[in-house]
Amino acid sequence: MYPRTQKKIAEMLKDAVFPGATYTFIDKEKMETRLVGSAAILPEREALREGMLYDVASLTKVIVTTTLLLQLYEEGEINFEDPVRAYLPAFQSGSVTIRHLLTHTTDLKGYIKNRDALSAEELSAALISLEPGEDLGKKVVYTDTGLILAGFIIEKLTGKSVEENFEERIKQPLAMTESSYQPIDPMRCVPTQNHPTRGVIRGSVHDPKALILGGHCGSAGLFAPMNDLIRFSQMLLHFGEWEGQQILRKESVQALLRDWGNVHGQTRSLGWNLFQDGEDFVLWHTGYTGTFMILDPNRQKAFLLLSNRVHLEDRRPEWIAVRDELIAIYLKESREGKIE
Secondary structure, eight states: OOHHHHHHHHHHHHTTSOSEEEEEEEETTEEEEEEEEEEEOSSSOEEOOTTOBEEOTTHHIIIIIIHHHHHHHHTTSOOTTSBGGGTOTTOSOSSOBHHHHHHTOOOBOOOOTTGGGSOHHHHHHHHHTOOBOTTTTTSOOOOSHHHHHHHHHHHHHHSSOHHHHHIIIIIHHHTOTTOBSSOSOGGGBOOOOEETTTEEOOSSOSSHHHHHHGGGOSSSOOEEOHHHHHHHHHHHHTTTEETTEEOSOHHHHHHHTSOOSOOTTOOBOSSSEEEEETTEEEEEEEETTTEEEEEETTTTEEEEEEEOTTSSOOOHHHHHHHHHHHHHHHHHHHHHTOOO
């Protein structure tokens, strides 16, 4: 399936963009998953194995936090235009809404002094004390902060951690049996960066804020194998239901397929980013470690890629450029309808 896209992935592997990758194409009833390259380079080269878990990084924002908030909206617990302060009274601004958090339009000034040395309680308090700038609602600036605060709202409403909500509301119903914030066996996880102080990170989250916040983090922290992400993707491709489990209402998935940011030239959905394909929107999101998901519910098509491109070095500008080339090739091939 998608030979030009697969050719580009092979070129990326050859050029050492990542040591290895697992990727899946879904096109209605057809599906193909492939593994290429290595899982690790240090301390020694290790083959990539089926079922290995990836640190999916910011895919946590859409798999976990956005999905949970949509469920709470369906239950009448929240409205996306509600002010954040209605749920987190310590939050300074009365103007920032849940929609602002999810569309990255808060303009929150995210600098926190000595951030990585703080405890979870201290970091949480520092995040809640952040204030918006003058561009609130006027431009999209991607940040972790909004989805972390969204996670705190989920915890306030449910009395349970983000992780516990994921386990009960998403993981168990969808039988995403291997996905976890706390992988049991690090050797089943694909390693990430060779960190100057942490060494080769394996089975522990790469993101520094998620490392501190653990299962309370709504922006990163989830580890998952490809098979579980396929199950989650099929749920959205089938407008909220998969194998008899109704995770979201059809209307909720339809609502994702429109612009919620209201910023000209910078379309954003709730949690998700958007590609425009003719009159329709396609959902997509990336993860810092080298992951992305592209989901097109209207055509039941998807492209999922999991890599550990930060192993061993983090060459982000080069990654973004070549990743965007890959996505452009896939979208063109997908529109042409010639998948073989």
